[in-house]
Amino acid sequence: MDFGFSEQQRDVQNLARQILGDNVSPESLAQYDGYKADRFDKALWDKLAEAGLLGLAVAEEYGGMGFGFFELALLIEEAGRSIAPVPLSAHLVSAALPIQQFGSAAQKQRYLPGVASGQIMLSAALTEPYNEDPAQPILTTATADGTGLRISGDKTAVPFAHLADRIVLSAKMGDGVVVVLLDPKAAGLSMTPMQVTTYEPQFALSLDNVSIAAEDILASADRGREVMQWLTERTSVALCAHQLGASDKAMRMTASYTAERKQFGVLISTFQAVGHRAANCFIDVECLRLNTYQAVSRLDGGLDASNEVQIAKIWAGDVGHRVSYAAQHLHGGTGIDRDYPLWRYCTWLRYNEISLGSSAKNLASLGKRIAAGEAFCR
């Protein structure tokens, strides 16, 4: 049991915090509010690439730093702290990691150097309308076509589909699942912008007999489900890490506010009810932090983390919700004033709570594992 950061981890944390802190501000985020502009900061993206942060978990032979999932999760936590307008989870966790883990030599050579340099942007289509299990596509189906595939169907809420060079996408094929690297410019693919609560650009994809070349197949029907489970587990944990950064920031913003705002002639922080609601957030965030780090640590170390990932996601959902409402409440009207920075955090806390399974859903699923004797306390 070692809860300390290594020097390398501290460096990543500090570098990320510095770059994101210097480049993301309420003013810079305001330009995207209400879909006034695409919520993507290209200059920031380039700075992250330049600093090597996009290549953190990319192997050195492909131009990355060759660090592990832990360092990557720390970067995403910082992205949550600043709610940075860049698609780090989709690009790095849902897409680049499985390519590195399961891709052919040619696929790795083709995509990973660009992932690290920021010249290629990747995304992932994880869910379908009303089907949120990425490993069980129903609406999207594939059939063989020579050495390649033909895919038809629907995906929803695909981040940055319009800017991505490839989108990781799963389709049902017979009894199995295939995973492909979809070219967003492919014939037969149409995308419709969606207005998601965070203002992140997301799209509904509709595929009509889209042709996929053999070289763009990431996993064949017998392996696809495993690949999707693998990347879903990691993406869930990335949501937890993002939630951790965002809720920690919302909590600290609130604490600072109560230490400046006066009512009845005194700082509102001196009212015990105010202090205690903030203290509850502190405890909550600590529980989220430790459960998230545990899940990250186990995945990083190649250990089974099925229970730990679900538990972390349960905490992420509950804590995000509770911190969001405590933060709003303790600010009074200011908390929801769009001229004050808190409200944007609230939308992300909600997004991370629900995406890839809410607390209720994960509790139910953990409950099934417990019933099956798969989740005893050690």
Next chain:
Amino acid sequence: MKVEFTAAQDALRKELRSYFEQLMTPELSAECDEAMGEGGGPLWREALRQMGKDGWIGVGWPKELGGRGMSPIEQFIFVEEVMRAGYPFPFLTTESVGPQLAEFGNESQKRDIVPKILAGECLIAIGYSEPGAGTDLASLKTSAVKDGDEWVINGQKMWTSLAHFCDYVWLACRTDPDAAKPHKGISMFMVPTSDPGWSCSPVVTLGGVRTNATFYDNIRVPADAMVGELNGGWKLITSQLNRERLSLVNFGPTAEMFNNVVRWAQQMEMPAGGKLIDEPWVQINLAKVRAGVEALKLVCYKQAWAMSEGTLEMADASAAKVYGSEFFIEVYRLLGEIIGQASLINRKTEGANAMASRIERLYRTASIITFGGGTNEIQRDIISAAGLWMPRATR
């Protein structure tokens, strides 16, 4: 960061688990049950001495002090396993007062008392609270007055747990009634319960747990019965409470209880067919407990790790105490709901299910540590001030 146990830690846990399987004979278990989870009986004492002989009590203590030189993490694993085995371990003595004496005690205390603690031969009760001094502990009135080379102690303490079978009371006394601030006039003493001026009368609580009112009538102790500096007791009290807080929220017994309820629900036949554990609401209750226990485990081990690094933060220790104490109440409720009627049946009923009746009892004891060990309101004050830098009202 590596949030997993090392192979050596896993091995230690395994070793301890089989050790306690041997140690916890049915007779000892029965005696402990009789004592409402407090201990104090002859078999209980014998087992404690055995643990001392086998070098377990001080497993995480430095070798110079008679320990085995492992870290606070190993110490925590030991305490977790001993509690998990259902042995009422006197952690106040071994985990909180003991280390205080080792750190701040004078030569005779280090020579005479500390080794006995590690040998399982010395038990110490904590004498802070008084009828008029609870959360506002600094208002305590029990006095110690210097008379030649001795101190003369007079007063009454309240809720002095375990005192009826302890050798000493770690006693907070007022030594300067005129101190500018009340907490600056308090000193700590080791007072032997064998003194004729010492007496106690039982106070029985909702959970069946016995505690005591203790009385101090012209007790004379030598100068070296004082621990630390004259009027420097407050620092000792607060750091003892910091240590106590961590032992209060040990998660071993909860983990064990969760596992037992799961196994039980897997067996229970439903009247209309199927097993109890197939019920969705049962699974949800279990999942809530499971997710909470995981957090408790991590919170506890982070503290143990921080102690070995010397980086324990006040806000984190308070957070652990608040979280753990309030979570226990939830656990007993959620698991009790699953067990149903049987969780209302006292273990003395013929045919009572031991696991269910344990919950019957624990549900009655769970409030103690939300206000004891430093009430949760004060812990939340500490968290908002020390953890979130929120200015707080002056008291």
